[in-house]
Amino acid sequence: MSEELSSADFVAWFRSVAPYVNLFRGKTFVIAFGGKAISGPLARTLAYDVNLLAALGIRLVLVHGARPQIEEELREKGLPSLYHGRYRITDAPALDCVIDAVGSVYLEIEALLSQGLPDTPMANSTIRVVGGNFITAKPVGVLDGVDMQYAGQVRKIDADGIRAQLGIGNIVLLSCMGASPTGEIFNLAMEEVAEAAATALAADKLVFLTDSQGATDIDGSLLDELTVDAAERLMTLGDWLSPDLKRYLPCAARASRAGVGRVHLIGYNEDGTLLRELFSRDGVGTIITRESLEQLRDARPDDISGLVALIEPLEEDGTLVRRSRELLEREISRFSVVEHDGMIVGCAALYPYGEDQAELACVAVHPHYRRWGYGEQLIKRIEVRARAAGIKRLFVLTTATSHWFKERGFAERPIAELPAEKRLMYNLQRRSKVLMKPL
Numbered sequence: 001m002s003e004e005l006s007s008a009d010f011v012a013w014f015r016s017v018a019p020y021v022n023l024f025r026g027k028t029f030v031i032a033f034g035g036k037a038i039s040g041p042l043a044r045t046l047a048y049d050v051n052l053l054a055a056l057g058i059r060l061v062l063v064h065g066a067r068p069q070i071e072e073e074l075r076e077k078g079l080p081s082l083y084h085g086r087y088r089i090t091d092a093p094a095l096d097c098v099i100d101a102v103g104s105v106y107l108e109i110e111a112l113l114s115q116g117l118p119d120t121p122m123a124n125s126t127i128r129v130v131g132g133n134f135i136t137a138k139p140v141g142v143l144d145g146v147d148m149q150y151a152g153q154v155r156k157i158d159a160d161g162i163r164a165q166l167g168i169g170n171i172v173l174l175s176c177m178g179a180s181p182t183g184e185i186f187n188l189a190m191e192e193v194a195e196a197a198a199t200a201l202a203a204d205k206l207v208f209l210t211d212s213q214g215a216t217d218i219d220g221s222l223l224d225e226l227t228v229d230a231a232e233r234l235m236t237l238g239d240w241l242s243p244d245l246k247r248y249l250p251c252a253a254r255a256s257r258a259g260v261g262r263v264h265l266i267g268y269n270e271d272g273t274l275l276r277e278l279f280s281r282d283g284v285g286t287i288i289t290r291e292s293l294e295q296l297r298d299a300r301p302d303d304i305s306g307l308v309a310l311i312e313p314l315e316e317d318g319t320l321v322r323r324s325r326e327l328l329e330r331e332i333s334r335f336s337v338v339e340h341d342g343m344i345v346g347c348a349a350l351y352p353y354g355e356d357q358a359e360l361a362c363v364a365v366h367p368h369y370r371r372w373g374y375g376e377q378l379i380k381r382i383e384v385r386a387r388a389a390g391i392k393r394l395f396v397l398t399t400a401t402s403h404w405f406k407e408r409g410f411a412e413r414p415i416a417e418l419p420a421e422k423r424l425m426y427n428l429q430r431r432s433k434v435l436m437k438p439l
Contacts, residue, residue, distance in 0.1 A: 020279045025057035028166065028201050032194035033209035034065035034244065037268040038105055038112075046209075047112035049274045050171070054127055059166040061197055063174045065190030066098075066105040073097035086247060087140055090150040090187040098150075098187045102175050106131065109173060128170045134158040135193060137178030137186040152178060152186025154193055157200035195251035204261040207277070208252060209268040210244040214286035226288045228256045252288050263288040281343070281368060296377055299335035299347070304328055306344030307335065311364050319400050320362060321427075335362070336381045338374045345369045348378040350385050353419035356392040363396070379408055387439055394439060395422075397432035410435035 037046065054060055070088075074081050074097050082089040090098060113129050138155040140148040155178075162172050174197060176190040191208070198206035215223045215231070218240055226234065231253045234241070241249070245265065252263040266273045266285030277283045287293070299307070307328055314320040328335075331349070338346035345366040351359040360382055365375045386394055395418065396405055402412065413436045415426060426432075 017279050021056055024053075024204075024278070026059065027204040028059045028061070029053065029205045029207060030061045030063060030194055030198040030201065030203045031207045031209070031274070032063040032065075032190060032248075033268060034190060035068045035070075035101075035105055036211065037209050038064065038108060039068060040268065042268065042271055043108075043112060044115075045271050046268070046274065047109075047115065049272065050113065051127055052275070053278075054169075054171055061162060061166070061172045061174065061201065061203070062109070063176075063190055063194040063197060064105055064109055065176050066101045067190075069101035069105055070098055073101045084143055084146045084148065086189065087143070087148055087151040088187060089146065089148055092150070095150040095185065095187060098177065099185065102177050106173065106175050113171065129173050130165050130170045131173050131175070132158075132161065132165075133179060134162055134172065134174060135178035135188070135196075137180050137188060139180070139184075139186060150184070150186050152180075152188050154178065154188060154196040155180070157196050159200040162197070162201060189247070191248050191251040195255045198255050198260045198263075199258040202259055205264065205278075206252070206255050206260050206262075207264045207266065207274065208244075208248045209274070210242065210248060210265055211267070211269070212242040212245055212265075213267040213270075213284065214265045215241065215245060215249065223286055224283065225293055226286055227292055228253050228288060228290050231256075231288050256288050256290050281341070293341040295339045296381055297337060297339065299332050299337045301329065301332055303335075303337055303344055304332065307337070307347055310344055310347060310366060311362060314364050318430075320364060321430075323362070336378055336385070338365070338369075338378060340369060346374040346378055348382050350382050350389075352389065352391065353422055356390065357419050358386050358389070358391045358394055359422065360394050360396045363401075375404070376408065383439060392439055393436055395434060395436045397426075397434060399430055399432050402433045402435060405435045408437075410437045 031050070037043065050060065050062065071081055074094065077093070077097060079093055079097065088094070110129050113127050134157060135154060136156040137152040140151045140153055142148065165172050174193055176188045176193055177185055178188050179185050194206060194208065197203070213222055215226060215234060217223055231249055235249050235253070248265060252265065256263050264277055264283070264285055264287050266277045273284050277285050304325065308325060311320055311323070315322045334349045334351060336348055337344050346364065346369065348363045349361045351361055353359060360379065363375060363378060383394065396410060398405060406412070413434050415423060415434055417436065418426065418434060
């Protein structure tokens, strides 16, 4: 029995992932991670996951940092580690350490992505990883009277050159170094390279692997979604944020404002977070978008398929009365929906009876989203629509959720108080409870 259950779970999981496979094929993702992610115990499995994304036809640009490796090089040579603001003060001896550390990390990533042992996720795979002079750098210059020397910023990303490599199936690997037009090498901030690359490529996703599960509030609770405005507010208030997040959030917000489709902040200290973030509805980290992923609106004809998928399971278990697709098409204007990241996750409908009464019908919320308060939002929207139409009283018929409606101001009433037309249609076999609410 357990084996049958396991098989059923596998089939259900595989089908739930299929829409993402179709959605992501041919899209451009920029994935950025610091040196800690490469030196940690999960670097090998991260390479496995990157390989899987490439195998699914996703065009990948990887951007790596090397902060701990640079620190180790400086310690070995007895050199100080100096910062001013968010940049490392990089003199000539420090630059030598940067070059050695970044080169070492670059080769390590190439080696991880070149694995092909049998009985591993990368067996029989052929991944071509390419680098090159895709980044043109410029000096930071003098900040607050401090000469930053070989600390640099991104001047330009060779987007055409990167797209050419992505177009033939290669993974592009960018480091935290770049050369200026005069041939000088500069030490760059990894997060700024990732931001510049994602913006220049108009990437569909920019993913930062961080030392935190994602952005959190002051109590440590994960903030699974942020608009750019909210992210910018968090930057000014979030003294509790981890060091990575303090560096990455400004770049994430700017990239989102500049047109990058989605920016994700996820942890690197747990296996599989990259796949779980990308291939599940709820994800495991924080997603940043220009506008909220959540939209409460009137239904449109192109929502029919989403509505059918939402209400069919509730019709099958008897919670909702069955509605044909044709009936939904005719009555679509009566519905309000909640859309979350392109998916219809909630709905409710308003059916007037006479001049001052109306039925609140077909209230449904996807099981994964019921904790988000969408049901209550839908009721409030229906009430607004009802008041605008001059409705004085709402009624609802329910077999399973009477207490939920009572908690929101509805009271149980006798069938005799239903409008005459609705009384004639009342299904005695369902024995639905009648609840009413004055507006």
